[in-house]
Amino acid sequence: MATTVRSVFFVSDGTGLTAESWGAALLAQFHQTPFDRHTIPFVHTPADAERCVARVNAAVVDSLKPLVFSTTVDPAIRSILATANCIFIDLFEQTVPVLEEHLQTASAPAMGLAHGISDTGHYQNRMAAVEYSLEHDDGQSLRALSQADIVLVAPSRCGKTPTSMYLALQYGVKAANFPLVDEEFVDHTLPPSLAAVASKAFGLIATPQRLSAVRSERRPNSKYASIEQCRFEVAAAEEIYRRYNIPYADSTSRSIEELASVAMDAKALRS
Amino acid sequence: MATTVRSVFFVSDGTGLTAESWGAALLAQFHQTPFDRHTIPFVHTPADAERCVARVNAAVVDSLKPLVFSTTVDPAIRSILATANCIFIDLFEQTVPVLEEHLQTASAPAMGLAHGISDTGHYQNRMAAVEYSLEHDDGQSLRALSQADIVLVAPSRCGKTPTSMYLALQYGVKAANFPLVDEEFVDHTLPPSLAAVASKAFGLIATPQRLSAVRSERRPNSKYASIEQCRFEVAAAEEIYRRYNIPYADSTSRSIEELASVAMDAKALRS
Numbered sequence: 001m002a003t004t005v006r007s008v009f010f011v012s013d014g015t016g017l018t019a020e021s022w023g024a025a026l027l028a029q030f031h032q033t034p035f036d037r038h039t040i041p042f043v044h045t046p047a048d049a050e051r052c053v054a055r056v057n058a059a060v061v062d063s064l065k066p067l068v069f070s071t072t073v074d075p076a077i078r079s080i081l082a083t084a085n086c087i088f089i090d091l092f093e094q095t096v097p098v099l100e101e102h103l104q105t106a107s108a109p110a111m112g113l114a115h116g117i118s119d120t121g122h123y124q125n126r127m128a129a130v131e132y133s134l135e136h137d138d139g140q141s142l143r144a145l146s147q148a149d150i151v152l153v154a155p156s157r158c159g160k161t162p163t164s165m166y167l168a169l170q171y172g173v174k175a176a177n178f179p180l181v182d183e184e185f186v187d188h189t190l191p192p193s194l195a196a197v198a199s200k201a202f203g204l205i206a207t208p209q210r211l212s213a214v215r216s217e218r219r220p221n222s223k224y225a226s227i228e229q230c231r232f233e234v235a236a237a238e239e240i241y242r243r244y245n246i247p248y249a250d251s252t253s254r255s256i257e258e259l260a261s262v263a264m265d266a267k268a269l270r271s
Numbered sequence: 272m273a274t275t276v277r278s279v280f281f282v283s284d285g286t287g288l289t290a291e292s293w294g295a296a297l298l299a300q301f302h303q304t305p306f307d308r309h310t311i312p313f314v315h316t317p318a319d320a321e322r323c324v325a326r327v328n329a330a331v332v333d334s335l336k337p338l339v340f341s342t343t344v345d346p347a348i349r350s351i352l353a354t355a356n357c358i359f360i361d362l363f364e365q366t367v368p369v370l371e372e373h374l375q376t377a378s379a380p381a382m383g384l385a386h387g388i389s390d391t392g393h394y395q396n397r398m399a400a401v402e403y404s405l406e407h408d409d410g411q412s413l414r415a416l417s418q419a420d421i422v423l424v425a426p427s428r429c430g431k432t433p434t435s436m437y438l439a440l441q442y443g444v445k446a447a448n449f450p451l452v453d454e455e456f457v458d459h460t461l462p463p464s465l466a467a468v469a470s471k472a473f474g475l476i477a478t479p480q481r482l483s484a485v486r487s488e489r490r491p492n493s494k495y496a497s498i499e500q501c502r503f504e505v506a507a508a509e510e511i512y513r514r515y516n517i518p519y520a521d522s523t524s525r526s527i528e529e530l531a532s533v534a535m536d537a538k539a540l541r542s
Contacts (some may be wrong), residue, residue, distance in 0.1 A: 014529070042536075066372075169433065
């Protein structure tokens with residue numbers, strides 16, 4: 001007999017991103033329970049809400065009512081959603097009245113501000129940062145390097161590129177990234193163009209084992225992927241980071257979200 | 272006299288991303304009130320929590336107590352944070368007991384699952400998707416195009432690249448993107464390599480005014496940036512999308528988060 005798993009719906013009048021991360025944080029407190037997760041974004045009209053209710057009701061299995069995490073703002077939409085045969089958890093219901101009391105201000109419901117385009121300045125910054133970071137991926141360009149907010153350096157395959165992209169997309173940080181290569185590993189000296197921006201540098205490493213495994217996917221049985229080479233490069237990178245006083249983190253056990261957050265703090269890029 | 276603005280702190284034992292998006296959704300309901308926002312991530316130890324309390328207490332201005340949105344899981348840490356002179360809003364406090372009752376399960380506090388590396392399979396997918404999407408940015412490669420989950424097509428400067436990167440980073444979707452160029456605009460026909468993956472295609476447009484403005488930043492007074500050329504390209508792109516039955520969205524009024532979410536739905540990429 002198949003195990004019966006409770007369905008979870010993240011329902012939003014926007015992208016669903018807030019509903020997903022808020023709901024996931026709550027579900028993480030029940031991480032031994034399996035859930036079947038679905039996102040229903042852009043629920044704007046009563047008809048959208050009715051379709052959503054039908055989908056939730058169709059997901060009732062045995063006595064397991066679906067869980068619905070709702071971040072929809074419009075009270076009319078919410079009251080339709082709440083009629084579903086479900087455990088209905090609303091982001092605003094309990095907290096907004098608390099905030100109203102403390103702030104001594106009535107709330108003014110606003111939809112789609114969380115992940116919309118409303119903060120135009122910040123949004124344009126993020127798009128410009130993506131462009132900058134792509135142009136400066138993997139040491140492709142030295143142009144306008146002085147405009148970088150941060151310069152990631154690391155041996156090949158330690159996670160420079162996705163971390164740079166994340167910094168740009170999420171935070172609007174202009175992130176250049178440069179691979180450390182043979183010359184640097186031998187004499188522990190950065191090239192002048194990089195040394196000039198060492199104060200903006202943040203380093204990445206990985207364990208030699210992880211690095212060798214990742215490199216082996218790309219070039220099996222190469223010197224590049226050998227454990228000896230990886231051990232040599234990681235030790236040399238750490239030596240360079242110490243020499244230039246470059247803070248660094250290990251990407252073996254940290255996600256790009258975590259690496260980006262640590263790097264932001266290390267380079268004082270947060271407000 | 273300067274206006275006094277209330278400070279807000281998003282405090283987390285992880286990256287702070289959940290605290291930021293959850294708190295921002297709540298603050299959006301008070302969008303006429305200005306707030307001075309700060310994120311304090313990786314609050315793990317009692318000493319971290321004490322430093323956090325000191326920072327919050329230092330931010331009390333006049334009678335305006337700071338707002339603290341906390342997603343820290345450890346009860347010992349939370350109880351230290353709650354001693355700050357602040358309005359303390361906890362993500363778990365009210366909702367976890369409700370979930371415990373409905374799920375008939377005791378919660379098992381778990382830190383850092385939201386944006387950590389714990390779901391290794393999904394994480395590796397995301398990293399592989401970033402690599403794929405970079406390799407297939409702006410029509411750079413036709414290699415392994417059949418492995419794409421989605422193929423974004425659009426005239427130059429409609430937002431293909433940041434949307435592709437976002438799809439890869441956030442959802443682990445392998446997103447290729449291709450610019451529509453002169454030949455296509457004239458005969459409204461996709462080249463064979465693209466026509467072969469038309470079922471995976473999602474189109475972007477922008478208003479001719481917006482497109483002209485964005486292009487003018489890069490090449491002022493060029494034919495490329497002229498309103499006539501932009502009008503021509505947008506009309507031709509829409510004709511192509513209709514002809515090949517390609518769903519599309521306007522990036523003028525939608526953020527990349529919204530475009531990515533719409534595209535995921537249009538191509539049925541959500542579970």
